[in-house]
Amino acid sequence: MATSSSSSLVSLLLISSLLLASLSEAKPSGPVVSGLSWAFYQKSCPKLESIIRKQLQKVFKKDIGQAAGLLRLHFHDCFVQGCEGSVLLEGSAGGPGEQQAIPNLTLRKEGFEILNDLRARIHKECGRVVSCSDILALAARDSVVLSGGPEYDVPLGRRDGLRFATVDTTMANLPSPFDKTTAILNNFDSKNFDAKETVALSGGHSIGISHCPVIHPRLFPTVDPTMDKTFAQNLKKICPTANSNNTAVLDIRSPNVFDNKYYVDLMNRQGLFTSDQDLYTDKRTRGIVTSFAVDQKLFFDEFAKAMIKMSQLGVLTGNQGEIRANCSVRNANNENFLASVVEEAVEEPGVWAGFK
Ligand code: HEM
Numbered sequence: 579m580a581t582s583s584s585s586s587l588v589s590l591l592l593i594s595s596l597l598l599a600s601l602s603e604a605k606p607s608g609p610v611v612s613g614l615s616w617a618f619y620q621k622s623c624p625k626l627e628s629i630i631r632k633q634l635q636k637v638f639k640k641d642i643g644q645a646a647g648l649l650r651l652h653f654h655d656c657f658v659q660g661c662e663g664s665v666l667l668e669g670s671a672g673g674p675g676e677q678q679a680i681p682n683l684t685l686r687k688e689g690f691e692i693l694n695d696l697r698a699r700i701h702k703e704c705g706r707v708v709s710c711s712d713i714l715a716l717a718a719r720d721s722v723v724l725s726g727g728p729e730y731d732v733p734l735g736r737r738d739g740l741r742f743a744t745v746d747t748t749m750a751n752l753p754s755p756f757d758k759t760t761a762i763l764n765n766f767d768s769k770n771f772d773a774k775e776t777v778a779l780s781g782g783h784s785i786g787i788s789h790c791p792v793i794h795p796r797l798f799p800t801v802d803p804t805m806d807k808t809f810a811q812n813l814k815k816i817c818p819t820a821n822s823n824n825t826a827v828l829d830i831r832s833p834n835v836f837d838n839k840y841y842v843d844l845m846n847r848q849g850l851f852t853s854d855q856d857l858y859t860d861k862r863t864r865g866i867v868t869s870f871a872v873d874q875k876l877f878f879d880e881f882a883k884a885m886i887k888m889s890q891l892g893v894l895t896g897n898q899g900e901i902r903a904n905c906s907v908r909n910a911n912n913e914n915f916l917a918s919v920v921e922e923a924v925e926e927p928g929v930w931a932g933f934k
Pocket residue numbers: 643645646647649650653684685686753754755756762779780781782783785786787788789790792828853
């Protein structure tokens with residue numbers, strides 16, 4: 579007993595020192611938009627990244643599916659009004675939040691709770707200095723890493739937005755799973771992503787699930803001819819009706835592991851959505867799919883670069899926006915906000931020193 583508990587202590591220490599080493603070794607790469615930086619919270623919240631990673635390790639140990647939920651939240655945040663946390667806002671007098679928009683109804687509810695819990699832990703440690711949009715960008719990165727994907731640094735310093743995105747804005751900005759490659763490339767081009775980056779980002783579908791309403795139209799009344807027959811037969815059992823509440827995995831080969839198998843699926847006509855499968859049908863993107871299917875390192879490198887780029891879309895910096903005291907509501911609508919400001923004043927005498 580003693581041996582096993584001390585050896586598990588040793589491995590725990592080993593894991594945490596490996597974790598710290600890997601966090602500090604991750605190399606900054608690519609250009610950074612003005613106002614963001616690689617070391618934004620180095621002084622104001624040095625433990626930020628270790629708090630998030632340690633907590634998410636616990637969360638994912640219970641339910642690895644939450645990693646996919648958080649990764650998708652970050653994508654939806656960035657593609658609609660920029661990475662400024664508006665996807666996290668709850669519906670209120672300000673209008674319907676992004677959560678109410680059609681493609682987002684399937685965002686996992688737990689993701690919002692996980693982020694608010696992280697925010698509380700971080701603000702307890704450092705005060706209200708870290709934005710919800712930064713926490714989401716880091717949580718998405720850790721979702722990739724802790725699912726087996728590439729490690730990469732996230733430029734930080736985002737501020738949280740004050741505006742809801744309307745249903746119309748959300749629908750206009752998010753690509754549709756029923757789209758073919760031309761529409762997908764156009765959508766991503768409008769955010770300045772080329773074909774290689776678009777195919778790499780689509781690799782986010784290496785983890786997670788989809789609900790039947792999105793899957794059913796490719797099965798009934800006739801099976802999409804670009805879909806493998808056995809794969810289709812199995813999906814028909816999962817989704818006999820469009821309103822079924824069942825789910826299917828996005829990557830049949832390794833549904834919970836972030837790897838390049840999604841592209842192997844596409845080469846075997848086992849992509850779940852039209853927007854996935856058509857990347858292999860279309861001549862412009864077929865070669866890119868193949869290159870990622872045969873070379874996981876290439877995929878990881880391109881994915882990490884594209885994620886760093888995506889995480890900087892339309893960010894608010896400097897004095898723009900705010901640091902939300904609750905990720906679900908902007909401060910002006912937050913009843914507890916005044917109380918939280920007073921608490922912070924007690925915790926942070928430095929801030930108030932000039933008022934004496
Ligand atoms: C290429 C355009 C894209 C389309 C059309 C698309 C569409 C969708 C749809 C329809 C779902 C399933 C929703 C449901 O029924 O539950 C989904 C899930 C997901 N998407 Fe995308 N997506 C795209 C790009 C991306 C990108 C760029 C990422 C991240 C880098 C991403 C990450 C995810 C993840 C992780 C899930 C699983 C979520 C979960 O299990 O809760 N997607 N996507």
